[in-house]
Amino acid sequence: xxxxxxxxxxxxxxxxxxxxxxxxxxxxxxxxxxxxxxxxxxxxxxxxxxxxxxxxxxxxxxxxxxxxxxxxxxxxxxxxxxxxxxxxxxxxxxxxxxxxxxxxxxxxxxxxxxxxxxxxxxxxxxxxxxxxxxxxxxxxxxxxxxxxxxxxxxxxxxxxxxxxxxxxxxxxxxxxxxxxxxxxxxxxxxxxxxxxxxxxxxxxxxxxxxxxxxxxxxxxxxxxxxxxxxxxxxxxxxxxxxxxxxxxxxxxxxxxxxxxxxxxxxxxxxxxxxxxxxxxxxxxxxxxxxxxxxxxxxxxxxxxxxxxxxxxxxxxxxxxxxxxxxxxxxxxxxxxxxxxxxxxxxxxxxxxxxxxxxxxxxxxxxxxxxxxxxxxxxxxxxxxxxxxxxxxxxxx
Ligand SMILES: *Cc1c(COP(=O)(O)O)cnc(C)c1O
Numbered sequence: 001x002x003x004x005x006x007x008x009x010x011x012x013x014x015x016x017x018x019x020x021x022x023x024x025x026x027x028x029x030x031x032x033x034x035x036x037x038x039x040x041x042x043x044x045x046x047x048x049x050x051x052x053x054x055x056x057x058x059x060x061x062x063x064x065x066x067x068x069x070x071x072x073x074x075x076x077x078x079x080x081x082x083x084x085x086x087x088x089x090x091x092x093x094x095x096x097x098x099x100x101x102x103x104x105x106x107x108x109x110x111x112x113x114x115x116x117x118x119x120x121x122x123x124x125x126x127x128x129x130x131x132x133x134x135x136x137x138x139x140x141x142x143x144x145x146x147x148x149x150x151x152x153x154x155x156x157x158x159x160x161x162x163x164x165x166x167x168x169x170x171x172x173x174x175x176x177x178x179x180x181x182x183x184x185x186x187x188x189x190x191x192x193x194x195x196x197x198x199x200x201x202x203x204x205x206x207x208x209x210x211x212x213x214x215x216x217x218x219x220x221x222x223x224x225x226x227x228x229x230x231x232x233x234x235x236x237x238x239x240x241x242x243x244x245x246x247x248x249x250x251x252x253x254x255x256x257x258x259x260x261x262x263x264x265x266x267x268x269x270x271x272x273x274x275x276x277x278x279x280x281x282x283x284x285x286x287x288x289x290x291x292x293x294x295x296x297x298x299x300x301x302x303x304x305x306x307x308x309x310x311x312x313x314x315x316x317x318x319x320x321x322x323x324x325x326x327x328x329x330x331x332x333x334x335x336x337x338x339x340x341x342x343x344x345x346x347x348x349x350x351x352x353x354x355x356x357x358x359x360x361x362x363x364x365x366x367x368x369x370x371x372x373x374x375x376x377x378x379x380x381x382x383x384x385x386x387x388x389x390x391x392x393x394x395x396x
Pocket of ligand 1: 103138193225250
């Protein structure tokens with residue numbers, strides 16, 4: 001394993017501090033490294049592998065599509081993309097979709113759509129977007145421009161203009177930022193990277209009302225919190241509020257790189273042929289994965305499962321929070337939970353990996369729990385035993 005790691009450090013650009021593990025195989029909720037060591041996975045490739053590893057039906061569907069047709073370009077129609085579009089629109093309540101290859105690209109598309117909507121209405125190119133502090137929307141220039149963490153943005157400035165940042169869950173603050181140039185308000189329904197902060201009902205409903213009153217498009221970034229993670233297909237469905245545009249990725253392909261932005265007709269209509277494009281986006285391979293993911297969500301009753309297991313995880317993490325003074329907050333919804341510690345969690349994560357548990361952080365002090373959605377209570381118990389040992393070992 002060490003030789004792979006040394007080689008990797010020579011060939012890759014230094015954009016990550018990786019954990020010292022070379023992963024090799026997966027089965028269910030477990031991963032194996034190249035030495036055969038087994039890990040219980042509470043990260044799911046950063047909220048991606050909702051269905052767990054090695055699902056036979058999913059793998060078979062991909063193999064079939066590989067043999068049939070991988071790619072067509074968007075100069076032609078292909079059947080898997082049409083079926084996948086139908087399923088995503090049905091699940092989200094949106095009217096039209098554009099498939100991308102990643103989350104960041106979905107965000108780029110959503111930004112372009114909002115700007116085009118404003119441009120069509122006003123014939124002017126001076127639109128503004130309101131984004132949230134502590135948000136995360138991806139690493140491309142447009143996505144970075146609406147990401148509310150200075151550390152990510154600063155080295156790459158000047159970024160895209162026309163962005164102002166407001167305070168998440170502070171309706172008065174957002175209201176004060178609106179002017180007649182505001183074309184969109186963009187937010188994660190549950191801030192992921194920013195530290196597992198759910199939007200309050202009051203905030204989300206209030207922002208929707210502001211958007212309605214001023215003809216502003218509301219964009220929900222569902223890339224991490226969507227696809228069943230909160231117990232609803234999309235997190236906004238927990239609030240009975242609908243956005244005008246959503247972005248989706250991560251678990252949408254359950255391992256195959258694919259994203260999407262989808263919109264209500266009113267917004268989607270702003271695009272005309274030539275306004276946006278992608279070579280790979282929506283190709284038959286990626287969208288065959290999306291199709292199978294939606295099919296399996298149904299067949300395996302993933303939402304029902306999440307609604308059974310998530311309260312258990314929530315309760316157990318709550319108990320830990322009460323028991324250990326070093327845990328200063330517990331936040332999250334469904335199988336997207338976070339524990340905020342009084343100190344950086346990196347040591348806990350490393351100790352957990354030694355003991356065969358994969359956990360990740362969100363920022364420096366928050367442990368993030370985003371397991372595969374097929375997790376069972378017994379896996380949660382197994383995780384808790386290791387986690388508690390690591391907490392005790394890390395106490396200052
Ligand atoms: C991961 C993530 C993105 C970026 O997705 P990529 O596929 O990494 O480009 C955007 N928004 C949110 C909320 C995310 O969690």
